[in-house]
Amino acid sequence: MNNLIVSPTALAFAVILVVIALAINLKEKIGLERDMIIGVIRAVIQLTVVGYVLTYIIRVNRVWLTGLMVAIIIFNAALNANKRANGIPHAFVISLLAIATATLITILLLVVAGAVRFTPSQIVPISGMIASNAMVAIGLAYRSMNTSFHDQRQGVLERLALGANLKQASKHIVQMAIRTGMAPTIDSAKTVGIVSLPGMMSGLIFAGVDPTKAIMYQIMVTFMLLAATSIGSVIACYLAYPRYYNSDMQLSDRNGSKQQ
């Protein structure tokens, strides 16, 4: 694997790519230059720090330290999913529960099946992949729910007026949110190998691993992400939809109601 060497000079040259993206952004007046610069700086700092942290964790190989790292990943993923919730009450706790459950169940199954070993070099990166995919899925699901509860307010009111319970009144919205959350993972599972050569597989091939072995890992990752995003989206959506209602089984005012 030692044929994979990116020197600091090579990385510095890679900055030219960022400059190209910035130039396009400025010329087309897209207005994302500040976010791009912040993103690049954060990526460099975060990845450098995590590189050193991972090196340390892998070297000392302690269960508690690996667990702590996984917990930090899950916590940060929940914080980010919460930002997409746009005011859904208790969205952080819901996201934390959903991402933690999705990550832990998936990892447990992989460890029990013998697909991965409980070593920091395997558990930490895999947790990161699972948590980040669950985070994106949950974020999309929240956005879908917010939009649907706003746009379909009248339909929900009518269902409630007919005597539906909260689950019956929200079923179509929850189903749509779960579909929306899982769509990228399903699309990527459908096109993997045809359109995209995913990061993990590419990374392994890049680092000199036999492509057939890299592909087996990628198949495992695809299955793992499908499970994780579905577990995460389902838990988050089913915990979040009651938050759109008050204790009298009425739609809360947070989506804008008016009386006359």
Add this chain to the structure above:
Amino acid sequence: MTEPIFDVQRLGYKNGSNQILQGITVQIEKGANLTIAGPSGSGKSTFLRVLATLLTPTEGVVKFAGKKQSTYPKPVYRQQVSYCFQQPTLFGETVRDNLQFPFEIRNQKFDQNKALAGLDSVELKAEMLDQPIIELSGGEKQRVALVRNLLFKPQVLLLDEISAGLDVDTKGVVHRLIQSYRESGVTVLSVTHDESEIAAADDLLRIRDGKIEVPAHE
């Protein structure tokens, strides 16, 4: 004297700083046909929505069949006190999706014959059951919505200006259906602006600025 189906005492409803209903006290007998009239923005629809538990009063008490409204499980109550919207939204893809819903929420198997009889009661053809809702006219949508509310007979029907904007023929169909439910003992409360409906009212309750203007006559 029989126990009123609704016993409303000093009802008030405030939305933020806006006092929409104030000091409403009224008893409504079982089987009554009460027409609620008043200027736009006077609180008529809010009153109906409070009776339907779609809004919670900020003051006072509403009793339904002798028990406080708040003591009923909401789905049970709303299946008995059925609220019809002025501009109903049909959901799903077809008329069938809408008529299936009342069965679904009662955990019952869809009874197609019952649904077809419902459509027939508002002079809609059986073929309409599988018609996409986007192809329906406003009058057809209102009639399908009414059937959706009436597939399972409620004790009370709350009608929020449901005939506003309908043509004369459709109005006639809707009125005949409601009349048949009244005759079978359903209590009907209807909000209206229609002068002919107000003139023909059995009992009239006028609301102005959130207060009762003229009490319903016995």
